[in-house]
Amino acid sequence: MKSSPVSKYRPFPSVNLPERQWPNRTLERAPTWCSVDLRDGNQALAQPMNVAEKIEFFELLVAIGFKEIEVGFPSASQIEFDFIRRLIDENRIPADVSIQILCQCREDLITRSLEALQGAKNVIFHLYNSTSPAQRRYVFNAERADIVKIATHAVAFLKEHARPLIAAGTRVRLEYSPESFTSTELDFSLEICEAVTDVWQPSAENKIILNLPATVEYATPNVHADQIEWMCTHLTRRDLTVVSLHTHNDRGTGVAATELALLAGADRVEGTLFGNGERTGNLDIVIVALNLLTHGIDPGLDFSDLNHIRETYERCTRMDVPARQPYAGELVFTAFSGSHQDAIKKSWEKQQPDAPWDVLYIPLDPADIGRSYKAIIRINSQSGKGGVAYILEKEFGLVLPKAMHKEIGKLVNDLADNLKTELTPEQIHEAFLDEYIRRAAPLALGEFLALARGHEVTCQAELFWNGERRLISGVGNGPVAAFVHALGTADLPPFKLLSYTQHSLEQGEESRAVSYVEVKTADGRNCFGAGIDENIERAPLKALVSALNRTLASKS
Incomplete structure (x- = not known):
């Protein structure tokens, strides 16, 4: 090991100021x-x-x-x-x-x-x-x-x-x-x-x-x-x-x-x-x-x-402001850590408009200096589930069930790890769509018809299994329950529907519905699916097909 050149230097002399006052003072005005x-x-x-x-x-x-x-x-x-x-x-x-x-x-x-x-x-x-x-x-x-x-x-x-x-x-x-x-x-x-x-x-x-x-x-x-x-x-x-x-x-x-x-x-x-x-x-x-x-x-x-x-x-x-420069740097209102992302999201949600600023990890409201909220949480392989869910909600209006955060978080983190780079919000959204929305195999939903009779709903559905057309029917207390019953007659691996949530993806007459379902397979695996459709009754059916496709894909 090379010897230290410490002998070349000497300590800076201190000031004899036994009655110094500055340590007990507080700044009260700008200079x-x-x-x-x-x-x-x-x-x-x-x-x-x-x-x-x-x-x-x-x-x-x-x-x-x-x-x-x-x-x-x-x-x-x-x-x-x-x-x-x-x-x-x-x-x-x-x-x-x-x-x-x-x-x-x-x-x-x-x-x-x-x-x-x-x-x-x-x-x-x-x-x-x-x-x-x-x-x-x-x-x-x-x-x-x-x-x-x-x-x-x-x-x-x-x-x-x-x-x-x-x-x-x-x-x-x-x-x-x-x-x-x-x-x-x-x-x-x-x-x-x-x-x-x-x-x-x-x-x-x-x-x-x-x-x-x-x-x-x-x-x-x-x-x-x-x-x-x-x-x-x-x-x-x-x-x-x-x-x-x-x-x-x-x-x-x-x-x-x-x-x-x-x-x-x-x-x-x-x-x-x-x-x-x-x-x-x-x-x-x-x-x-x-x-x-x-x-x-x-x-x-x-x-x-x-x-x-x-x-x-x-x-x-012709100078650059470093990315980590306090307040002005590109990354100063960015969180990569999963725990930080989760804390930011939760504390920001509870921030009241007239209350003192109290968002975790962010000492100043970015809006006060004209900075955008859009880049507060960015995703790489070290990010957590809360950050991914935050991006999908704030950028694309997808309010995922809390139980789904872990699943989507792992999916996105694995993608970032494979690509060895930070992911943009658009890449995260595309990953969500590819995994949950665009799956069309081995199952695909065709026509669906539901008819209510009193407290009971019967349905007829057109289902494609590896391209082969099948007609199935079922009965339940609503369209989703009737479709679950119909799927049980289609020679599919058994499953149980655990949860189902839905919300509007946009506002107004042209809005689409997005649904999320969670199923449990016979071997104890839990899996989510998602579906988007202009028809509020069809969105959860597509979500259920999405979940089943994902269970079948993971099993294979």
Whole structure:
């Protein structure tokens, strides 16, 4: 066995926070959301979106309800600059939406970014510089004071040169990120954030946004929450500050880190639809928002047509939403396990329209996000009898007797096992029809005539046995009983009729009847049959012939 390289790594340091409060808190409201799909997400695409695609995506984000949208890095490329200009010049930005741009702490980049923003109504100017010990050592070869000076000089330059923009009617808010916050010493993160705030001088009407990014996720979510709570409790102007989160997903816990950090006091969340972003991606805003919804908290974002949102996202980004992605994935409202299928079916049947959602294994009503009920239960060789019956009932109106579920379940599971694939509802329906309805050998029913005399019914039936025509007659308290008596005279193996149920397959005058019967053979085998006919008297007779054909087939 190859030795583990564990000696190459070291544990992430914990935060000394003995009076931490976040573990005892409960989320009660949604944060302010900021989509960074058009910048952070777009830069991570193998083929970045063109201007037309970015405009379509921007309009999607507006429709969802985002009030803060990072639209680009206008000093980084002409395409980004031109896109922002189109949004402004073509009046595509609603009055209540703020566009956010990203910019490094450099004078020339700040100047270029201000040019891109001329004429905008609401702007968040996002400045950042790297602060972690590794960045200071490997990239900048700089001391703490040098890093603070880079940030404060940039903020002062922006404050001065944004005056004409503000005078022209643009509301400018500052967002500052100590990049790699979670890898930076907390006391230094506080120092540089306080220094930036000193220069900007926020007010109650124009708070500063301090974005505290987990640029690379190194720690467990509880440590991230401790870092955020530590900052929230040590900021001297907390009441004039919006504490913002920007988590990445390197450890696969970006959602958990965000939710715990909100408990720790954060006010704002940056992320992308479906978690698109560098490496393992950014925070998936869809997940966090719908997690809030499942706890009875209005997320303030509209995901009622999640299929459309996913389709637009996939087309514009050329990325795929994984099948198991929470809420949005193709398979998330699907159950393959037989026990799960049975529990879903039973709990869904008992769900009352005005009662709190309480369907087993499904934490959110798929209808609330525009998902279909049709694919909730899908069938493979591991599925149970309840799932097969559910499909036949919901998709095709066939309400099978409960005792029949085991029999049809085994039939369909064997088919899926032989085909080594998942079965579609249509394949399941075809299997049912082939097994129960379309059997015409060795018995087939021809003409049938029943005549009631008082409490007694006599019948005459035309029966074909391996193609040979026979006429049989019988007497009983109804057409079915009379037919059973007639079959007993036809030199068939003896059987006993155990049960008989029937229901309409459709509504209206053109509806057909479907019947199910269960018989027991002389050697103790139970077997079901089914029949469909426009004549309600003929359907159970066809079901009885179906059952006998199945007993004869299994015996042979």
